[in-house]
Amino acid sequence: VSQVTRRRLLTGAVGVTLGGLAVDRVVASGGEARPVPVGAEPAALPRRQHAWEASLDRDAAGNVVAPRHDRLLLLDLKRTPTAQDARRMEAALRALEREWAWRPSGLLTVVGWGPGYFRRWTDAASPIPRPTALADFEDPTLDDYDCCVHLAADDDTRLAAAEAALLRGHRLPSGVRAELGDVFEPRETRTGFAGTGLPARRQDVEGIPAGRPVPRDAPLFMGFRSGLRRNQASEDDVTIATGPFAGGTTMHVSSMRLRLDSWYEVLDERERVARMYGPDVTPSQAAHLHVDAASRPSAFARDAVRLGVVGHAQTSARARRNGRPLILRRDFNTTDGGHAGLHFVSLQRSIDDFVRTRRAMNAARAATLNPAITDTVNNGINEFIFVVSRANYLVPGRAHRALPMHR
Amino acid sequence: VLLAPLAGAGCGSSSAASSTQHDSGARAAATSARRASTSMSGMPKAVPITPIGTATWDGMKIMARMSGPSTFTVPTGSRQKVVKPSRDDTGHLMVMLTDAGSGVPIPYSSVWATVRLGGKIIFDERQWPMISRTMGPHYGNNVALPRAGRYQLTLLISPPQAARHMEYQGRWSRPHRVTMSFHWDPAS
Numbered sequence: 329v330s331q332v333t334r335r336r337l338l339t340g341a342v343g344v345t346l347g348g349l350a351v352d353r354v355v356a357s358g359g360e361a362r363p364v365p366v367g368a369e370p371a372a373l374p375r376r377q378h379a380w381e382a383s384l385d386r387d388a389a390g391n392v393v394a395p396r397h398d399r400l401l402l403l404d405l406k407r408t409p410t411a412q413d414a415r416r417m418e419a420a421l422r423a424l425e426r427e428w429a430w431r432p433s434g435l436l437t438v439v440g441w442g443p444g445y446f447r448r449w450t451d452a453a454s455p456i457p458r459p460t461a462l463a464d465f466e467d468p469t470l471d472d473y474d475c476c477v478h479l480a481a482d483d484d485t486r487l488a489a490a491e492a493a494l495l496r497g498h499r500l501p502s503g504v505r506a507e508l509g510d511v512f513e514p515r516e517t518r519t520g521f522a523g524t525g526l527p528a529r530r531q532d533v534e535g536i537p538a539g540r541p542v543p544r545d546a547p548l549f550m551g552f553r554s555g556l557r558r559n560q561a562s563e564d565d566v567t568i569a570t571g572p573f574a575g576g577t578t579m580h581v582s583s584m585r586l587r588l589d590s591w592y593e594v595l596d597e598r599e600r601v602a603r604m605y606g607p608d609v610t611p612s613q614a615a616h617l618h619v620d621a622a623s624r625p626s627a628f629a630r631d632a633v634r635l636g637v638v639g640h641a642q643t644s645a646r647a648r649r650n651g652r653p654l655i656l657r658r659d660f661n662t663t664d665g666g667h668a669g670l671h672f673v674s675l676q677r678s679i680d681d682f683v684r685t686r687r688a689m690n691a692a693r694a695a696t697l698n699p700a701i702t703d704t705v706n707n708g709i710n711e712f713i714f715v716v717s718r719a720n721y722l723v724p725g726r727a728h729r730a731l732p733m734h735r
Numbered sequence: 736v737l738l739a740p741l742a743g744a745g746c747g748s749s750s751a752a753s754s755t756q757h758d759s760g761a762r763a764a765a766t767s768a769r770r771a772s773t774s775m776s777g778m779p780k781a782v783p784i785t786p787i788g789t790a791t792w793d794g795m796k797i798m799a800r801m802s803g804p805s806t807f808t809v810p811t812g813s814r815q816k817v818v819k820p821s822r823d824d825t826g827h828l829m830v831m832l833t834d835a836g837s838g839v840p841i842p843y844s845s846v847w848a849t850v851r852l853g854g855k856i857i858f859d860e861r862q863w864p865m866i867s868r869t870m871g872p873h874y875g876n877n878v879a880l881p882r883a884g885r886y887q888l889t890l891l892i893s894p895p896q897a898a899r900h901m902e903y904q905g906r907w908s909r910p911h912r913v914t915m916s917f918h919w920d921p922a923s
Contacts, residue, residue: 464893464894464909587860594811594818637812703896705810714849
């Protein structure tokens, strides 16, 4: 029976019943005691784990406003997981969802699974590739965690409570437990923030020069807005359309150190705008970008030759499909380890879409057009970010989020 | 203390042999280095050059050295911008990439330098591709070392992005990381 059930999981046939009937059958065939109750699921939760946007506020221009705080819980399995473990994990996630509503004033989550999880704990080939270095000027640690849980909310104390409940067995404010069980070994927690005023209040860290240069109202350390709606893929765009993980997506998670000494001390505002957007964009125009990071990607070669500098938005915007970006960024700044940094979380239909976008951002060809440009000189923001680690995860639909396809 | 004069051509390479791989044990002399400047005629004055360490990578020699804080220009697109040392800068870190056999400089690479003291990151920046009359092509930047101590320097060297004669075909195709340690004492 369990084989049949697993095959049905692979084809996606069981769909939303994973938390219920299908797992019950596996448990019954395995001879374990009573199935762990998974608990009730709050009504109207989206079937896609990554469907956050309907719950997010929007600004006057219609851009979604990201949750102000984030945590990434990076976990390994301690032992071969069972169907009961899948039910325990689903029960813990549902407990969080009953505790806090699915919105930034409550709690948003995404659970992803690394290629090593599929290799070690399932009979299926990994649906996502292992991470690799993606530029000649980076040598990142290639993470091999089984699982990544992304928590996001406007209130960081709520994230701390959720983490303590999941990983350390603490009770939620209502008194219930939401423990992931003894099957996971927590390896690392990454924290961060994104939103007006948050970076400026946290700028006394390595990587930010003296003099408190981060603007008081900036949402990110580099002083510019991110996530303008036409510069982001939509949740529909990044959703896997067919196959066993239809309704899911892929997630790339990289960690970067930000080095903003020369960003703030050598460059002036116009030069920063040129590198963030493109050399044709003025600071005045940049201040009035409301729905797209206008950057003239078609002028890339001309700007490289004539002006000797190309912009980050400009080079990245060359990676689009039917005029739309390939990735949905959910990145946030951090001061983990006492360093200014960026945890770059991005969703896309396939990891290839991320790789394509990152290679466009590298803009290696610019160096062949003008020797004043190298991969890390006058080339967008490449010289201000040092990639420390990279990881890929598969994000199943909500019904399959707990230990998908485990043996 | 190993100090090399920086007046005259070729001085940069002459002292490399005196450094030991990955650990020179050399002491930078910040006080004398601060006297480094450019003369009225435009010729660099003699300044102390301190070996930091040497490594090799498939026929490429990687040498790290420290001189006094320097004023230099950087291309910011369509113009050259003057970068002056900050008040805290204690030296100018230079990384020379050369052919280990011929000593000829290797340009068109990128070098990211990270300096740690007791595990804490002190400096963490891409080095500027740089040229000078006496040093030729190298990769440099000013650094601020806060106090005497044993520092670790990690260099991430990128594959040179250039057309290559056949003797270099297939070499240096991936980024390469080397770590050196050195002692620095501002009072020495």
